[in-house]
Every structure is written in structure tokens, then in C-alpha cells.
Amino acid sequence: EPEVTQTPSHQVTQMGQEVILRCVPISNHLYFYWYRQILGQKVEFLVSFYNNEISEKSEIFDDQFSVERPDGSNFTLKIRSTKLEDSAMYFCASSEFRGLSSYEQYFGPGTRLTVT
Amino acid sequence: KNQVEQSPQSLIILEGKNCTLQCNYTVSPFSNLRWYKQDTGRGPVSLTIMTFSENTKSNGRYTATLDADTKQSSLHITASQLSDSASYICVVISNTGNQFYFGTGTSLTVIP
Numbered sequence: 001e002p003e004v005t006q007t008p009s010h011q012v013t014q015m016g017q018e019v020i021l022r023c024v025p026i027s028n029h030l031y032f033y034w035y036r037q038i039l040g041q042k043v044e045f046l047v048s049f050y051n052n053e054i055s056e057k058s059e060i061f062d063d064q065f066s067v068e069r070p071d072g073s074n075f076t077l078k079i080r081s082t083k084l085e086d087s088a089m090y091f092c093a094s095s096e097f098r099g100l101s102s103y104e105q106y107f108g109p110g111t112r113l114t115v116t
Numbered sequence: 117k118n119q120v121e122q123s124p125q126s127l128i129i130l131e132g133k134n135c136t137l138q139c140n141y142t143v144s145p146f147s148n149l150r151w152y153k154q155d156t157g158r159g160p161v162s163l164t165i166m167t168f169s170e171n172t173k174s175n176g177r178y179t180a181t182l183d184a185d186t187k188q189s190s191l192h193i194t195a196s197q198l199s200d201s202a203s204y205i206c207v208v209i210s211n212t213g214n215q216f217y218f219g220t221g222t223s224l225t226v227i228p
Contacts, residue, residue, distance in 0.1 A: 004159075035218075041220070042205075042218045043205065043218040044218065045217075045218070056215050089157075091159050091160075103165075105162065105216070107159030107160050109158055109159050110157070110159050
């Protein structure tokens, strides 16, 4: 069964450094998402991406964040200058259609980002 | 403000017993509501998706209900198994965009 994959599974970085989190969505999916989950808190939407541009973004997704689909398979989240509060689990997800429909959204296993 | 509230925050039940988890939301306009199961350290996995016109949907031992008038949903788990131990998350999608509003989840522990 196709699945969303994410790399790395765990990333440790120093405050102020740039990190790139990578995701490979399911191949025939058109909509891509990033979420984060701070330890012990709820999952929070960051951004959705369709047709090589951002569809929606939350207040969390400020100028230090960016997303890119550099090729036909990868979808990346870049954090330019990490802060301690960026430490969280970051989930990538993909869906064949928009969330307005009743189609499934599939989540990857997550990347745990630790900023020291 | 679009919010999703879940109760209880945590629940411990004996293996084989049934339980019901609650979700109240203020998201408007409403498109659909989803229940996810999230194992520790893993991504959420969809259990059910319910649109405005559906008030009950089952997926094996999981049965979700939706009352769009009162903006409430429940997830009923029958004959619980140890593997049901996880966080159960209610997610509501607004009709105005492609944003998913997550609840804080109910942490379920099934004990032998």
C-alpha cells in the first residue's frame, strides 16, 4: 500500500541553524500539507500546497518557514533560523483531493526536530 | 473562532469493554469531520470521515456519530483491544478552505 515517507526521522540542530525536512507524498496525490505537534500538544496545521504554490497557511507559518516541491516526488519544509520553540514533531501529509471532499488525507510517520 | 474540543482528555478501560469519546466543535462553515487514531510517535491514521448529511458511520469496531445541528460528534469503540491504546483525534474541516482544525485528542489506554 502506498504511504507517505519522511526523512530524517529525527533531526537535532542548534538554535539559529537552517533545517530542511523532507517528505515523499503518495505518487498520484496533488495536495500536500505540513503539520507540527509540540510534545504533549495538539497537531497544528502549518501549510497546504497545490500546483506548486501555497494554498493556505496558518499564523504559525511565518517568514522563517518555506515549502518547496523541488522535483516530481519530494516536498520539503525549510526552517531558516531555528528557535527552541520549533522543537516538535513535523508531519507531512498528502491527499488526492482537497479536504473539502471526503477523500482521505494520509500522514507520514513524522520527523522529530530538536533544537538545542 | 474555529475550535475543536474533545473529552475526556484521557481514559483507561479494561480490555473487552466499550467506550465513547466526545468531540464538540465551533468550526463554521462545516465541510466534514474526521476521527483519527494516533499511536505514540506516529502520524495520525484516518478512522472515519463524515459529511454534513451523515449521522452515523462505522469502521469495524469504531462507530462515529455526527449531530451537525448541535456540532457534536462521538466515537464509540466496542470490545476494546490492547492495540486500541492510542490518542484519538477529532478533526473538522471548514468549507471555506483546506485547513484542518485538530482537537487536543483523547488518550485511551486499554488494560488487560
